Amino acid sequence: MKFGSVPIHEADGAILAHSVRIDGLTLKKGDVVTPDRRRRLAEAGVASVMAARLEDGDVGENDAAARLASRLAGAHTRSAAPFTGRVNLFAEAAGLALFDRAAIDRVNAIDEAITVATLPAHRPVEDGDMVATVKIIPFSAPAAMLERALDALGPAPAVSVAPFRPLxxxxxxxxxxxxxxxxxxxxxxxxxxxxxxxxxxxxxxxxxxxxxxxxxxxxxxxxxxxxxxxxxxxxxxxxxxxxxxxxxxxxxxxxxxxxxxxxxxxxxxxxxxxxxxxxxxxxxxxxxxxxxxxxxxxxxxxxxxxxxxxxxAMGVGGLLMEIASRPQPREPHE
CATH class of the missing domain: 3.40.980.10 (MoaB/Mog-like domain)
Structure with missing residues (x-):
């Protein structure tokens, strides 16, 4: 991916790195400069824009995030539509959020361009709650890097929800x-x-x-x-x-x-x-x-x-909010 300042007369097809608001024209980060947009920007006196251009072998941010999210999503989860290089994963049942931490750590170690964030493991969730998010930091990821991330996940989904049972x-x-x-x-x-x-x-x-x-x-x-x-x-x-x-x-x-x-x-x-x-x-x-x-x-x-x-294994994170009414609180009241 090429990134930098692009003369406006060469900007067709470039992906804007920052929002542009000028003379009634509003373009968002990630918008593609079309011939009409380029003309209007030039007429407004814009000489150049900060932008990215994908090269051969690059996978666009939305496609990359969608492919990774699809591999991550396991039982009782669903992936939302990608936007700005992000795909959110949601619970499809009330239950406990489960994660393969080792697999997610391997993905996050591939490159700073590819990130996966989740709720804490075993967090109770309701149907529709967000449990994880995939974010491609730049506007694309090299295909080879994306394949490494997919391989790092392994064959089993790393994000799932264990539904509560009516016991x-x-x-x-x-x-x-x-x-x-x-x-x-x-x-x-x-x-x-x-x-x-x-x-x-x-x-x-x-x-x-x-x-x-x-x-x-x-x-x-x-x-x-x-x-x-x-x-x-x-x-x-x-x-x-x-x-x-x-x-x-x-x-x-x-x-x-x-x-x-x-x-x-x-x-x-x-x-x-x-x-x-x-x-x-x-x-x-x-x-x-x-x-x-x-x-x-x-x-x-x-x-x-x-x-x-x-x-x-519950010790790290196991210090919870004090319950003041219990008979022997951590600190005696003066």
Whole structure:
């Protein structure tokens, strides 16, 4: 691609690098100088324009962006029409945005002319939300460079959405003297609000004493008709041998992970029984504010694997907004 100042009498077919507004004529960056436009510019006293000309082997910005976006777009995403070297990718379902970071990093390493930007991985999105954008920085990309970028992506799409599933969620709340009914009610409302955008719903709720035997019995009552179980403890889990994990293991469940490098949310417990997930919710899950509970729950609802290794990887970015109402905030109030 040639780029620079072009005498106006030689500008036919050139691509304007900057907008031009003069004597009622408005041309935008990226507009092509036609004979009529060139004549009007000359009549207005314009002697030259900053412009680009494509050469053999160049792929125009829109075509290059469209080809790259087409390769990037995976399940439940769509590409919009290209404009000014940009193509946006949108979700076609409510779910979690998923990205092949290594593939996208390889594309962005090819050349500064080719860029791909995305939302953070595992960000919940709604149908119609933008999840990624492709931008060709100059007015074209060499065909060989574009092919290198396409090859760098590999055969699998690097941008997709895992749709939320309308799971049936059963809830058990354990009780201790002094725990108000209003706290349990507020917790259930917060969970229902979390589930609302996903299509999942609370199908059963049982309250029981905060001891392993009572919780074991409660789990047996709610489990048969549920796809996932959530336990809200009257007291936070402090050890793998505490009441909630002990009851889950007695129920035949397997503890996958206790504790996560996300704050608020450190004291989350993740377990499973026969492939059915069980979450021992941290105390912060009673709040509607984002916390580690959201990150695990959303993955379960979207059918995205979440195991010990996945939770270990949540530490960078895992320091979330403080929830002032929780019993032990990060900084004591003076």
């Amino acid at each position: 049936r969620v059963a809830v058990v709340s354990t009780l201790l003297p002094g725990l108000k009914d209003s706290v349990v009610d507020k917790t259930l409302r917060a969970l229902k609000a979390r589930l609302a955008p996903t299509g999942a719903r609370v199908t059963d709720h049982v309250a029981c004493r905060h001891d392993a035997a009572a919780l074991l019995e409660a789990l047996g009552r709610v489990e048969p008709q549920a796809d996932a179980l959530v336990v809200f403890g009257a007291s936070a889990i402090t050890d793998r041998r505490d009441v909630i994990p002990a009851a889950i293991e007695a129920f035949g469940g397997r503890i996958e992970r206790f504790g996560m490098p996300v704050d608020p949310g450190n004291l989350l417990l993740l377990a499973a029984r026969g492939g059915k997930p069980i979450i021992g919710a941290p105390g912060c899950a009673r709040s509607p504010k984002e916390n580690g509970f959201d990150w695990v729950l959303q993955r379960i609802l979207a059918g995205v694997p979440v195991a010990d290794a996945d939770i270990r």
